[in-house]
Amino acid sequence: GAKWTYSGPEGQNHWSKIYPYCGSAFQSPIDIKSELLRFDPSLRPVELQNYNLLPNEQLTLGNNGHSVQISLPSKMHISSLPHRYTAAQLHFHWGSASRPAGSEHLVNNKQYAAEMHVVHYNSDKYPDMSTAIDKSDGLAVLGVLIEVGEFNPAFEQFLKFINGIKYRDQRVKVSGFNIRELLPARLDEYYRYDGSLTTPPCYPSVLWTLFRNHITISRKQFLTLATALYSTHAQDSAPVPLNSNFRKPQNADSRVVLVSFKE
Numbered sequence: 729g730a731k732w733t734y735s736g737p738e739g740q741n742h743w744s745k746i747y748p749y750c751g752s753a754f755q756s757p758i759d760i761k762s763e764l765l766r767f768d769p770s771l772r773p774v775e776l777q778n779y780n781l782l783p784n785e786q787l788t789l790g791n792n793g794h795s796v797q798i799s800l801p802s803k804m805h806i807s808s809l810p811h812r813y814t815a816a817q818l819h820f821h822w823g824s825a826s827r828p829a830g831s832e833h834l835v836n837n838k839q840y841a842a843e844m845h846v847v848h849y850n851s852d853k854y855p856d857m858s859t860a861i862d863k864s865d866g867l868a869v870l871g872v873l874i875e876v877g878e879f880n881p882a883f884e885q886f887l888k889f890i891n892g893i894k895y896r897d898q899r900v901k902v903s904g905f906n907i908r909e910l911l912p913a914r915l916d917e918y919y920r921y922d923g924s925l926t927t928p929p930c931y932p933s934v935l936w937t938l939f940r941n942h943i944t945i946s947r948k949q950f951l952t953l954a955t956a957l958y959s960t961h962a963q964d965s966a967p968v969p970l971n972s973n974f975r976k977p978q979n980a981d982s983r984v985v986l987v988s989f990k991e
C-alpha cells in the first residue's frame with residue numbers, strides 16, 4: 729500500500745489530505761454506544777459457506793506493512809445477505825505490548841485488545857474486489873473483537889508461521905484450516921451499520937457486521953502478534969515495529985446501529 733501510517737506526519741489525522749473520503753461521512757470504526765442502538769427483528773443469523781477449509785488448501789499469510797493478512801479462497805462466502813458476498817482476505821488490528829488495547833470498534837467506550845476483519849465483496853454485482861471496493865454496496869466486513877484470555881488453537885494455525893513474515897511484503901503459504909473457528913460461537917448476535925474501510929482510501933463502501941461476543945487469545949499469543957512484525961522491508965536500515973495499527977473511533981453522525989439481539 730501507499731505511504732500512510734497510524735501516527736506521525738502521515739498518521740490518521742492527515743489521511744484526508746491525500747485520501748479525501750477519510751474526511752467524509754459514514755466513516756469507520758465507531759464507538760458503538762447504547763444510545764445509537766435499535767433492535768431489528770429482521771436481522772437473521774449470519775450464514776457462512778465453505779469456511780471449513782481443508783489442510784490441502786493453501787492460504788497466503790502476508791505482512792502488507794499495515795497488518796498481517798490471510799488470503800481467502802473465493803468459494804468462501806456469506807449467504808445470508810441480499811447479495812452473495814465472496815471472501816477476499818482477513819486481517820487484524822492490535823495494540824502493543826505496553827498498551828494492549830488495539831481494537832478499532834469500541835463498545836460503550838470499551839476498547840478490546842485486538843480486532844479481526846474478514847473482508848468480503850459483492851460478487852453478485854461486481855466482477856472483482858477492486859471494482860467493488862468503492863461501491864456503496866460493494867463490501868461486507870465481519871468484525872470480531874479479541875480479548876486476552878484462554879489460549880486459542882485456531883489462532884495458532886497461522887501465528888506459528890508469523891516469524892516468516894516479519895517484514896513488509898513477506899509472504900508464506902499456510903495450510904487451510906477451519907476459519908469458522910476464528911469466529912465466536914453465536915453468529916446470531918451482532919451489531920450492523922453502514923460504514924467505511926478503516927484504512928485509506930476509506931471508501932464508504934462497507935456493510936459492517938460486528939459480532940456481539942468476543943473471542944480470546946492467550947497473553948503469549950497476543951504478545952507474539954504485537955511484537956513479531958515490522959512495517960518496513962527486511963533491507964530497511966531503520967526497522968519500524970508494526971503495532972497499534974488501529975484507527976480511532978469516527979463520528980457516528982446521525983447513524984443508527986442495528987442490533988440483532990435484545991437486552
Ligand SMILES: NS(=O)(=O)c1cc(-c2ccccc2)cc(-c2ccccc2)c1
Pocket residue numbers: 729792794795816817819845847857861867869924925926927
Ligand atoms: N480495515 S478494513 O476491513 O476496512 C480493510 C479492508 C481492506 C480490503 C481488503 C480487500 C478488499 C477490500 C478492502 C484492506 C484493508 C487494509 C489493511 C491494511 C493495509 C491495507 C489495507 C483494510
Ligand SMILES: [Zn+2]
Pocket residue numbers: 819820821845926
Ligand atoms: Zn481492518
